[in-house]
Amino acid sequence: MRDAVVVGRPRVGKTRFVEALSSYLGRVETSSASLPVEDPLRRGRRGDGVLSPVTVRDRRGRPWLRLVDTAALRDEIPDHAETRRAMAVSLARLQEAAIVFHLLDAAQAGRLSGYRPPLLDLEMRAYGLTRPLYVIIATKSDMPAAAEGVRRIRTRFPEDLLIAVSLPNRRGLREVRRLLLVHAAR
């Protein structure tokens, strides 16, 4: 079973994406039991948008994928120790994952004049590319300006796998599922 980790800056839509994808994939179960004892995730904090990993099973009930939501990575060094700790957990999760979904907010990319990905996203991508499967998920593609945002992201990273996703109209989830079926079952 492989880990697919969902990473990105604050409020790009990580948690909603994990929720929507798990319900789309079906046969899921949330487990906090598998986490190490000192893991802040066990405390059920949802403030920073951290959820417990979700295990996805196939028709025969065998687990084939673990979907892992993470706390947002931030540009700055956060003042709060808890926030830093959550980020540290995110990076540890990222390291263990075979599949990386890197979420970029397409609506925001479309609104800004001239899309310049922040350094954090550049480094995130550079690291992600060292993993077996790295996919850029352009989120909120239903929102105004998002079409332009998706185009800009695609232009900036022409060689990368990119899927535009919109949760209200479930756009993109099918493509994500198809990729997972190919790459997770190893």
Place this chain on the structure above:
Amino acid sequence: MGESTDAGTSQPSHDVIRWLEAGRIPAHQALARMRAADEQARARRTIPLEDRTPAAARIVAELDQLVGLQAVKRQVHEIWALVEVQRLRQRAELASEPHTLHMVFSGAPGTGKTTVARILGRLFRVLEVLPKGQLVEVERADLVGEYIGHTAHRTREAVRRALGGVLFVDEAYALARGSDKDFGREAIDTLVKAMEDHKSEFLLILAGYPQEMTAFLHANPGLVSRLPIHLNFPNYTTLELLQIADTMLAEREYRMTAEGRESLLQKLGHSIQFGAGGAGNGRLVRNLVERATRRQAVRLMRQQRELTRTELMTLESSDWEQDG
């Protein structure tokens, strides 16, 4: 054996994650370091004999920690493996070629050529390829003399100092400059002869800009066969330059604000895109860093009051600006 395997690897990624948690580094830096640690781990996996030579492993780990230069690192790992295997073959009384390890380094100034040459000298010393491993750095002016015979004498002198170590000829293509009567020719011939006379007593590295070196070697086919190893030192990418800046600033106990980092990133991107020869190399970063610290000093002295430790450490966006 015990301490050998991890002897030189300085930042395993669990340390990096701990630093992030302790608030010592921002997330983007943690990611960059995790990536470097991964690369190191991967490079190590390709070397089967490493734990037999802890000293060599330590030196190669130093090389692996340099920013960028992936191809150079890979080739050095290969050379290292080759030397080790040849030695094991000798011990097993198998045929073993004495290796010719003279090299050409192609790359702009400030891309790490001298640093790598120095590391190679030390590596070859612990591998017992070279008895001393010192680096003697010369350029045309050190070799070429003013009358017939003078050049040969000066070149032999440089070789003599380099015996047991590395003779590093910077901007070597300049030896072929000028007319046929130029004494550069004499220097080249003397070097070729020295390689014959002092086989495996010293290592010759000819270095210089890629295009010039290509033309130079083309015009001197006799050299090419004697310098079988070619290492390319590409200009650094923007992210690599930023990583270099981070290291330099950390060493000097400075740090950047987020806006400052953005300014620097823009500036580096701009120099790479539009800059001439100097762009994309480590020297550019050093100059920018030094100028920024000067500008910070001026800015701070204008504040007629006590300065905090943080203020003394912090480079702001305005410190990276061009004017002044």
